[in-house]
Amino acid sequence: MSVTSHDVAQLAGVSQPTVSRALRDDPRVSKATRERVRKAADRLGYVPSDAGRALSSGRTRRIGLLLTDLENQFYPHIIAPAFHQLESHGYQLMLHTEVADNDVVAERLISNGLDGVLLATSTIDSVVPLRLRDRRLPFVYFNRTSDAVSADSAVVDPTQGMREAAEALSKHGHRRIAAILGPANTSTAVNREIALREALAQQGMSIPARYIHRGPFDTATGHAGTEHFLTMPQPPTAIVCGNDVVAFGALNAARSAGVGVPDDLSIIGFDDLPSASWPIIQLTTIAYDLDAMVRRAADLLIDRIQSPGRPLEESAFPSHLIERDTLGTVP
Amino acid sequence: MSVTSHDVAQLAGVSQPTVSRALRDDPRVSKATRERVRKAADRLGYVPSDAGRALSSGRTRRIGLLLTDLENQFYPHIIAPAFHQLESHGYQLMLHTEVADNDVVAERLISNGLDGVLLATSTIDSVVPLRLRDRRLPFVYFNRTSDAVSADSAVVDPTQGMREAAEALSKHGHRRIAAILGPANTSTAVNREIALREALAQQGMSIPARYIHRGPFDTATGHAGTEHFLTMPQPPTAIVCGNDVVAFGALNAARSAGVGVPDDLSIIGFDDLPSASWPIIQLTTIAYDLDAMVRRAADLLIDRIQSPGRPLEESAFPSHLIERDTLGTVP
Structure with a gap:
């Protein structure tokens, strides 16, 4: 018995x-x-x-974390602090990944008996936030937002980081600057692009359409974009990448093409992942407190579950440039 | 209503x-x-x-995955295929991490209403397998085993990989060979050490005690071990690492010390993670089918849950050397 x-x-x-x-x-x-x-x-x-x-x-003390995919090198840096912060509140983390049909994703989150959801991926046009709101399942935007449904959020403010990057590029004499950006239907990609364009404009510079490449936030995108730029009659002298994982792909493409970084080409990332500071990588990148941002998102969600009526909160984390070895003087 | x-x-x-x-x-x-x-x-x-x-x-269709920690770069390569394979069986993955007290870990797994557990970390002396057996909670060893309790397992057989590594080291003229190994109380570290020593013995070589460094399977261990070896009056000319993440730390330490790889020092990893083949890394390493091994472990666990009576099964995945740029001729 x-x-x-x-x-x-x-x-x-x-x-x-x-x-x-x-x-x-x-x-x-x-x-x-x-x-x-x-x-x-x-x-x-x-x-x-x-x-x-x-x-x-009526509570399961389980929180869903919705990610694009699980292979992306960015995600361990979200999963680990989210897991520990939720654990400290007595909640468990359940991983969820996007599938082709957003309605299916929403249904899975709703039928899973979750107490709340961290949306670490969300396209601007996704139905997931709508469905969660309709079913009164609390959620928080992490590193993404959507105008369709307002909710608490923890995001990066790229303004200062991009301003410092544009200043450094200008100081090093770069004029032909390219960008490898994330998907156009994500707020992260849009906000970083706007901040970059504004910062370059303040330095009297702009990015022509031919120097823009877009794709998922992964190494393949960075690789393909850089390969493409390097075939141009007049390639860019610097590439600003949508995030560090994209920048790692850009570094790989440059190495494969025998193009020296930073002697022939400068590369700038965004996120300052632990591997960005490895001696064998030394990526110049835009940093913010990613750990604190994940913990904040977890705290906001638990607060929302416990106090559904409190006013919405947006936590925007400031960013800044960290100069390492991949940004140099224009060739 | x-x-x-x-x-x-x-x-x-x-x-x-x-x-x-x-x-x-x-x-x-x-x-x-x-x-x-x-x-x-x-x-x-x-x-x-x-x-x-x-x-x-009486079933939750939830499977626990026990990992040492979540920050380790090795784990995304387990979490992703485990998640997808279990999902294809209609099961969900719940992450669990080790804490200081193994009894607490066991209790968490047991009280969580899991249908089964993938043990991707387990020390030889852990009580977790004992407790799971006592509570009749099905589990499978992944990449680790324990003699205390027998269970289905999916592991790597390092024999062939280490044999090929020893042959390559010998062919390149290396005689002063060091090893940075995992914790002595893990079967993975023990098995790789035995395979390495046997393979070197077949080439008439051995590793003296001063050329052995042990620690967790992370970059810090690789960094510290390599730094230590490089301060010796007669440093090793090659280092065989317990896994790729350790080897990345070794590469970082060599770069920081201004030691050329492979000109001054050869480094060999184990796992062949996707980043090992990056053009900016090009790690010579011992490979096996990690994805298939994870899927096999998930399948074994589901089989065990559905047919508790069937005989135990050990799936041992063969390994082989992949020569890239970090192994060269002895200086």
Whole structure:
């Protein structure tokens, strides 16, 4: 016979609902009682059933994290801090990835008994935020936003980083500047492009259409864009990349083509992933506090779950340029 | 009022338990009935409750994946294929990480209502496999094994890869060979060390104790080990690393010290992660089919859940050397 919460209640001298509340650290139960219940549960070897707990509380303490795909080198740097921050609040992380049909994604999130969702990917035209709002499932935008549905968000403000990048490019004599940007239907790509164009304009520069390449935020995009630029009769002398993973692809393409970085070509990333600062990479990039941004998104979501009525909050994290070895004087 | 399974049952003209079975694709319900129930559920906008489903079936269709930590660059290459393979079986992946106390890890896995666990980390002396066995929670060893408790496993056989590495090292004239190995209480580290020593012995070589460095399978270990070797009066001319992530750290340390690879020092990895073949890295490494190994582990676990009685199976994946740019002739 397995031990039930009734056995624990009897041993601790409390009611059965108090056992459930105590074991999920409900503040309505005094700390002393919570400890007494926990000791009784330990003594009996009682393990609360996850499913039973979910039915009795209406809460599963599970949070979904929606990502584009799982292979992208950017995501471990989101998954790890999100996991730990949610764990510190007593919540578990469930991974979800995008599929072709956004309606299917939304249905999976909704039918999964989640208490909330971190949207780390979302196209401007996605139905996911609409569906989550309609089903009253709390969510927070991470590194993306959508105008269609307002929600709490934790994003990067690329303004200062792009301004410093444009100043550094100008100072090093670059005039033929290219950009490898993310998908045009993501707020991240749009915001970075606007910030870059404005910053270059302040230096009296602009990016012609032929020096723009767009694609998913992955190494293949950086590789293909750089290969394409290098075949031009007059290639750019510098490439600003939508993120570090794209920049790694750009570095690879330059190396394969025998083009020296930064002697022949300068490359700038965005994110400052740990590998960007590796001695064998030394990528010049735009940095912000990615860890703090993930933790903030997790906190905003838990706050929203616990206080559905509070005003919306946008946390915008400032950015700045970190100069390493991939930006140099124009050849 | 929210729609219940009784409403669906009425519309579809079946019993309520049939609705639950049909929606979880139970083969005891005919395909035609399953489709009728699904259509009725769609029409009513019925979403089965995850918690209710778990209670009625005793299955949650959730699989835990236990990892050492989430920051390690090796893990995305496990998480992605595990996620997709389990999804194809109708199961979801839940991430779990090790904490200091193995008993706590075991308790978390057990109390989480998981149907099974992929143990992608396990020390030889861990109590986790024992606890899972005692609680009859099915599990599979991935890339690790433990003698304490036998279970299905999907592992690499390092023999052929290490043999080819030793032959290549010998051919290139290396005699002073060092190794940066994983933790001595992991089967992975132990097996790779044994295979390396045997392969070197066949070439008439051995590794003296001063040329051995041990630590977690991360870049910091590779960096520290290489830095240490490079301060020796007679440093090694080649370093065999416990995995690619360790080798990336070794490459970084060599670059920081101004030591040319492979001109002054050869470095060999293990895993052949996608970034090992990047033009800016070009790591010589020991490869195996990591994706297939992850899928195999997921399949073994699902088989075990569905057929608890079948004989144990060990899937050992063969390995081989891939020569790129970090192995060269002895200086």
